[in-house]
Amino acid sequence: MRLLHTSDWQIGKVFRFADDDILPVLQQERLEAIGRIGRLARAQGAECVVVAGDIYDHLRPSERTLRQPVERMRQFPDLRWHLIPGNHDFNERDGLWERLARTGLPDHIVPHLAPVPAPLDAAGTAWLLPAGLGHRHVIGDPTAWMDGAATPEGTIRVGLAHGSVRSFGEEAAGHNLLAIDRARLAGLSYLALGDWHGAMRIDARTWYSGTPEVDGFDVGGAGGGQALLVTLDGPRAEPVVEAHAVGRFRWARAQAVLTGADDIAALEGRLRAIDPDDPSRVLVWLAVSGALGLSDLEGWQARIVDGLGSALRLLRIDGAPGLAPSSDDLEAFGPGGAVRAATETLARQAGEGDEAARAVAAAALQRLYLLARDVAGGMA
Amino acid sequence: MILRGLEVEQVRRFGDAVRLAGLGPGINLLGAPNEFGKSTLLAALRAVFLLPHGSKARPVAELQPYGGRGAPRVAVDFTLDGCDWRLEKRFMQRAFVRLEGGGERLDGDAAEARLHDLLGVEGGKRGAEAMGLLNALWVGQGHSLVQPDFSDPARATIRSCLEADLDAMTGGDAAGRVLSRVAADLAVLLDGRGNPRGRYRAAKEGEQEAAAELARLEARRQALEDDLNAMADLRRRLAHEDDADRREKERADLAEAGRVRDRLRDHDARYRAARAVRDHAAAQLAAVRQDLAGRTAWERDLAAGVARVAELEGALLTAQGAQDAAGAAHAARLEAVRVADAARQAARGALDRAAGRVERARLVHERGEAAAALDRLDRAAQAVTRASAELAACTIDDARMGAIRKAERALDAARAASRAQATTLDIALADGGRGRLVLDGAALESGRVVVTDNAVLRIEGIGTICIEPASHGRDTLRAALAGAEEALRRALAAVGCADIAGAEAALAARRQAELAAQAAQTVLGGLLAATGQSPVTAMDVARRRLADLDVRLGRIGAADGEDIAGDPVAVLDAAREAMQVAEERYGAAHQALLAPDETMRRAAEDLARLRAEWQVARDGAAQLARDLEAARAVEADEALSARLAAAHAGAEAAELALLRIEETRPEGTEALADAAIQRLERTIQEGHARLAALRQEMAAREARIRAAEGDGLDERIAAQERLRAAHAAEDAACAREVAILQCLRDAVAAAERAATERYLAPLARAIQPALSALFPRAVATVEPDFSISALSRRIDEPFVNLSDGTREQIAVLARLGLADLMRARGRPAMLVLDDALTYADSGRLDRMFDILTEAAGRLQIVILTCRTELFTGLGARRLAVEAVGDATAEGH
Secondary structure (H helix, E strand, O other), rough: OOEEEEOOOOOOOOOOOOOHHHHHHHHHHHHHHHHHHHHHHHHHHEEEEEEEOOOOOOOEHHHHHHHHHHHHHHOOOEEEEOOOOOOOOOOOOOOOOHHHHHHOOOOOOOOOOOOEEEEEOOOEEEEEEEEOOOOOOOOOOOOOOOOOOOOOOOEEEEEEOOEEEEOOOOOOOOOOEEEOHHHHOOOOOOEEEOOOOOEEEEOOOOOOOOOOOOOOOOOOOOOOOOOEEEEEOOOOOOOEEEEEOOOEEEEEEEEEEEEEEHHHHHHHHHHOOOOOHHHOEEEEEEEEEEEEOOHHHHHHHHHHHHHHHHOOOOOEEEEOOOEEEOOHHHHOOOOOOOOHHHHHHHHHHHHOOOOHHHHHHHHHHHHHHHHHHHHHHHOO | EEEEEEEOOEOOOEEEEEEEEEEOEEEEEEEOOOOHHHHHHHHHHHHHHHHOOOOHHHHHHOOOOOOOOOEEEEEEEEOOOOEEEEEEEEEEOOOEEEEEEOEEEEEHHHHHHHHHHHHOEEEEOOOOOOOOOOHHHHOOOOOOOOOOOOEEEEEEHHHHHHHHOOOOOOOHHHHHHHHHHHHHHHHEEEOOOOOOOOHHHHHHHHHHHHHHHHHHHHHHHHHHHHHHHHHHHHHHHHHHHHHHHHHHHHHHHHHHHHHHHHHHHHHHHHHHHHHHHHHHHHHHHHHHHHHHHHHHHHHHHHHHHHHHHHHHHHHHHHHHHHHHHHHHHHHHHHHHHHHHHHHHHHHHHHHHHHHHOOOOOOHHHHHHHHHHHHHHHHHHHHHHHHHHHHHHHEEEEEEEEHHHHHHHHHHHHHHHHHHHOOEEEEEEEOOOOOOOOEEEEEEEEEEEEEEEOOOOEEEEEEEEEEOOOOOOOOHHHHHHHHHHHHHHHHHHHHHOOOHHHHHHHHHHHHHHHHHHHHHHHHHHHHHOOOOOOOOOHHHHHHHHHHHHHHHHHHHHOOOOOOOOOOOHHHHHHHHHHHHHHHHHHHHHHHHHHHHOHHHHHHHHHHHHHHHHHHHHHHHHHHHHHHHHHHHHHHOOHHHHHHHHHHHHHHHHHHHHHHHHHHOOOOOOHHHOOOOOHHHHHHHHHHHHHHHHHHHHHHHHHHHHHHHHHEHHHHHHHHHHHHHHHHHHHHHHHHHHHHHHHHHHHHHHHHHHHHHHHHHHHHHHHHHHHHHHHHOOOOOEEOOOOOOOEEEOOOOOEEHHHHHHHHHHHHHHHHHHHHHHHHHOOOOOOOOOEOOOOOOOOOHHHHOOOOOOHHHHOOOOOEEEOOOHHHHHHOOOOOEEEEEEOOOOOOOO
């Protein structure tokens, strides 16, 4: 049989760094990913989709947020969607899962709230051992029960759980820690895990699918934006796992030290190369340092801040290149005069006093150069 | 720059072409009345130099002739840097410009550009005046009071003039522009008071609002958490309350408790019955035992009673004997009393007799005393009577004696008076003369003789001598003497005395009589003093007492006791002692008789008591004997013993039965069982109520939870946190931007201030000479915008506070200074003053003339005025307006 393994949809997630324009796009795209997963499952002949927790980002989503993923799954009645609660949307009493149940879920959407084996497909050739979370932090291994869980003889056992795997021999107390060899201990054909946002293979039978739509600049494993197509030929057969891209946005961190026009050009090239076909799918968190002359500073502003800032979905910049005025820049103010005197004052302030005052003086100096140049240009 | 000629045509009131004639270096004065067109000429001058020929702006339109359209034309001739130029412009229709000079001839825009270049001005926008310092130097009517208002190009011109001195660009202009840009940028973020505005304010407010909303949402989430926790608790309690097993167990417990109580009650009833049986048997046994004991006691009591009767009879005999003995003793005591009484009677008779004797003796003595007293009283009364009679016989008393003495003294006085008038005879008798000298019959002795009346002295042997004293009033004296002698004689006669000595003796005798009477009265008073009676009464009383005593003596008589010898008092004492003894003896006997007779009383009591006891003992024994007999008649002793054995057996059997029941007692008590039942019943009953309450509360909580969850609190909190963070970031960015701009502004402003201070010095220096000439010791404060803000004489005086005249003069001086500065830097400069200095007083005006005259040596000054007379002393070049074509020009 074939199934599609996904997790950590985290519908309703709020991105603090995103402004009002970008936030709805990012949130919307997480919903769109469900459609892409469904279509992928259909296209690959999977009978069901297992979602390993954290369908929702919040324990108390709004009614609309609560219903939105259900409505997306409803469009795929030919697929069975098996859901378990994760640490973000754990199953608390009177919580969202009860709300969800009250909305009247269609039969092909099956939340597994209790550790009870359930048939994975209509034929019953495979059985699901769900280990959803009843609390945000569970002491003990929520998958431990799988070892002794009885399923019909000769059927495929598929575990579905949410948490971090524990290393061999690691006994340290932790939350939601899963035995790394649970698949072997419980005789599972496949253990579908959620919680880590990057896809990751723990062993041949144990995988994290990662989030289908990347939601951060620091996603571990193979990065997010994927779903895993799992082919199980029998209870003993090793699963065949294929990662398929389902995400739209590409999130990247970048660093640059800028000292001249070449650096700027290189940085621009580097960032545009992340997705040459569609830079609007790219979100970049750029940390920049260095110092530029006046004209290069203009170039930085024009090519990176304004240019790439418009091209990319998001360009978040930490830091800024400092100003390293050239002798030509200084000459623009003449050998004497008030502006020249002011630059000298500010340059001196930028080199003394506390950090904040120095930074302000440096910024003021840079601004003075730009203004003075504008003023001179205006007079010309 | 020297203006040499000005022609205008079709400019306002000047329809035909006219020329301002007489222009030349130095001071040029156009004096003309109002409405002459002086200001029009100035406007034409500004237009030709500063307005682009193609302009149709208001200044151009205003140049058009009155009452019709026209094409204003202005032409000027001027010398600049030694080169002569002619500039001509026509505005509006067929506008043109031509600039000729220095071998050049330029038209149109080229001419305008060249002109700007020459003048150092900057072309105006949209047909406005070109901007430069000339605008400020050519002052229109009504503007002379204010200081030059410099345009940016004007400032640049001044600045470049000033900076030339410094041999360096101050960049002041750039700094100004930077500052205005910074100020503009700051104004976007801060208002006039430095408070955030625009996006800065929005960020701050947004952050506050978001924080407030967040707090509200957090509170709601907390409420929701509380509800959820409460719900979980309610659910646990409900599960507990609603547990069917538990409720079934409660019901079973209640039933079991009921059964336990029933068992306890049943057992209790049986136990009480058995206990009653046992108590009955025990009572029966006790009754038998009591009967038995009673019979035994009776027998014992009977024996004891018989013995007692016998014992009491013996005692009775003894008691009777004792009582008889006591009776005999009493009779003896009675006899003794009788004997003692007889003796007492005899003693009393003897005593009475002795007492009678003593009484008679006392009465006799008393009668003697009374008779003596009567005698003393009688004698004293007689003495008083005698003394009184003697006293009454005395004729003289003190008063009469006083009258006698008075008459004597009067006689003595009359004699003395007579002697004072008398003739004194001093007689010295010779031996043998004695008796021979006789006066009035009396022989004289040696010595002095006083002759008061006619006298006859006879000397024996000699004769007689009649002496008649020659005294004055002798008759009167003689009469007085005779009167006095008569009075004395009468007084003596009244007391029956012959002379005074007799009277004195009689008076002494009277005193003796008075003393004797007084003594007798005193004796009598002493006797009567005790009684306070008159002597007669007292004597009567005494006589009656005597008679009474005689009567009492008579009554006693001499019959009793006369025979008894001895002293009556001693006899009486002896009789009294005998009587005392007899009384004591009688008292003792009587006492013995009357004293309680203990022996006899005890004997009687014992006898009575023993008799009563004996009676009781005898009756009791008889009753006991009867009772015992009756009881044995009812139940023989053997039958009673048999009944005792039977009762004993019955009691043992009942006790055994009770013990058996006690051993089968169930656990607990009925009270405990009742309490358990009540508790279980209450638990069951309250369980229903609790269940209902729990369900109700759960429903309420659930409704709240659903409402809160439907809101998507977590999602909204996350969104609100994002919003707050965004506002906070924006706020921080704005704050940083403000800090940067303020830092920049401060740095640039400080630098500009420092630079300005440096380059303003030449301007101040340029103005200072003229200023000092007008206002000695005054210093002007020049601002970076080249205005003069204050005048410092002794104190700082702000420009606006100065008088109109002073302000005007300073404004002129400022322009003069600027023009001077420009000229010195080789810039075109000339000054036009339209109706200026009208406020100056004559002294100031003269000094202004001096200043202008001095400056006119360096630059051309054109003065337009309607008050020509004021400027006569200026020695100016006079200008005239004449139609073009007139060959002659006025002035020089």
